[in-house]
Amino acid sequence: MSYLALYRVHRPQRFEEVVGQDKIVKALQNALREDRLSHAYLFAGPRGTGKTSIAKIVAKAVNCESPKEGEPCNQCASCRDINNGTFMDVVEIDAASNRGIDEMRDLREKVRILPAQGKRKVYIIDEVHMLTTEAFNALLKTLEEPPSHVIFILATTEPQRIPATIKSRCQIYYFRRLTLEEIAGRLKKVSEAYGMDWEEDALYLVARRANGGLRDALSIMDQVYAYKGERITKQDVLDVLGVVDDVFLAHLLDAVLSRDMKRVIEMLGQALNEGKEAQQLARETVFYLRDLLLYKHLGDKADFYVVTGDNVHFLEEQKGKVDQDALLKALRIMMNSVERLKFSEGNRFLLEMAFLEMMDILSSSPGKLVEGEDEMTGDKKPASGKSKTPVKEKARDEGEKVLWQKILAGVKEKKIPTHALLSQGKFIGIKDDVIYIGFKKGYRFHKERMEERGNREILEEVLAKIFKKPLEIQFIFLDDDQYNDIMVKKAIEYFGEDVVQIRD
């Protein structure tokens, strides 16, 4: 007998063994017990959550010679035959390979024939989203009113691709991803059954990597088992998955935060030479940054993806060094590079570039943070004459920013398209009951639209509300002196050149 993959051996054979889909199991079991099974079901959900398995259990339960409480016995001839795939009245159809109208017509013909062996005919149509439109339509009539001896079970990972007319004829069950605990629990049972000795950390690592799919989890387990044998540590799992551990990531981020370019490049080089993939490294970094972000907000309550156990102290040390904006930007950079690394062969350099870019963003953030603190707790350090002016200017900037946000918010409430136009502008200042709003070169369209009556009136209304008096509005172009020269000059005179000039 040849070897069977773990996920095939451990396919649940009874409702009781199904992990994590309690509601669905209960509903089906009740229906079976009271003999009120519908004639068509649609099982939808992500991979490895039990759709095909439950379909097979239902097939057994309706044909079983001595069902108990809706459970198949797995002992009688029918159950055994179904398990071996030799039962004539349970037909498993691969809709992806047989997706045309001819196959469906053929099915329609055969449906009429009474069951030969069991009580009812069960058609399990897997990957049903791949049927062509014609095939779906050919199925409609049969699906609505099949002969009383027939049950259809459709299974798919992509329910959004199933026509509404099919959906409305079926009872739909949405399968959910399994939780970490459920997968880990199942893995533990399987490992015990085989006499494997797994480290707790290793089990959870596999469970986390499986991302909600039990098949993925068992696949990985199978692989690690084949690679290493009975005793398995976290390191073995990391080896097989080709990923680095959280301590390495923590050190890497430390190097990035301290702007130690040499160390970053050395560490990346080391990892790549050990055979880690560039894309995988980038992805792991994304996970780590995500964990850090969560930790910043939730502390120990966060549900971590890569960081385990005691290594949380790295997060504790790092969380003060970055602010959220920078972290989000860094995340975006890394996610982009994961996408790009999918396709390119110049792997190594791309990865290095992504890290260097991240270094720029992350390491500039602590400075900002310190500055911000100074401002708030100004009495801590006596402000020297030098740093006084920028702080003041900054405060003014801040005030204007808030005001501008208020205006934008007011406009948005009234009319969203107007807000879209206005948001491309920049608030310059108010002088003698005239508000000046600038538009950059290339935003001529926006400026002109804002000058139209409808939009202008909306803005006027909002301004009057905020300032409690009517204001005149003046839109100006900022870096193209060809247009309304005089207005720009006036604005520069009022507010100073550095305000009027727009920097990118």
Next chain:
Amino acid sequence: MPFLAQVKGQDKALHILKKAAEGGNISHAYLFIGPEGVGKMLTARMWAYSLLSREDENAALYLREGMHPDLLVIERDENKTLLGKDKIVKDLEPWLALKPYHAGHRIAIIRDAHLLSMEGANALLKTLEEPPSYAVIILIADENTLLETIVSRCQVIRFSPLPSRVLEEILLTRGISEEKAKEAARLGQGSVAYALHFGEEEISKNWQTALYIVSILGRDGEAAIGEAAEKMEANPQLIIRMLETILRDMLVYNSTGEELLLTVKESQDIVKMLNKRLNEEKLRQAINKIGVLKGYYRRNVNSLLININVCYAVKNALF
């Protein structure tokens, strides 16, 4: 296993496969994933050979002729861009339905599985999940763009880029001179296929060209674009890689000053020669840009046109 000895540098992958074969727990579906040209196909073939010859004493004869009845390689047709559904439904499925002739297994290798069409990939799902007991399906993919549902059905075996040391060894056994092998290995970035390709080229001459291009672009700016693009035409695909390497080195040297981190030592001379502060941001952008442009050479675009774009990217990085 004499067959598997032909595969170099993929110790971890080989270890898993050997263990599986020895322990008799060969899974029904494998996914070999890793960059282009690092030995995935070779490993798949060799592993299949070793499995078959263990079970079938006459296997050597059949394999020599490349027609063992229990080994099937599914490849993309040359005039197609994708692996279609027909390949799966008409070739693979009926073939797997037959019992093995000589050996204990029937092994199907699907090459370039990342090129499977949407229909093809979906058609494979059921077979991949529960094939007949004697079947072994090996998918080979360069890029991880496969369906989630496919990956979850396979044991994933990762193939890593080869360390320069191993590349060098391989090149040496192919009769390439030592010095050249070293250069080509560095440029190959872990891929045997590329390294071999470069091993046949006049590397040192091209290096000079690449260095020259960067230096004139750095000195004369826009005025040198024409000349630089013309120079690149000598061997655009090779030179663009060199330019990429040089820019990266300049960036690294500029901010660390470490010679050890450099791929090419000459890069630091350029940094010294240009004698100005390099803008890291701009260098990074240029490298990313070149990374994108590199892909265009394989498409239907006039290479001189790409060269000009590349030269502009280099120029922008230096000014």
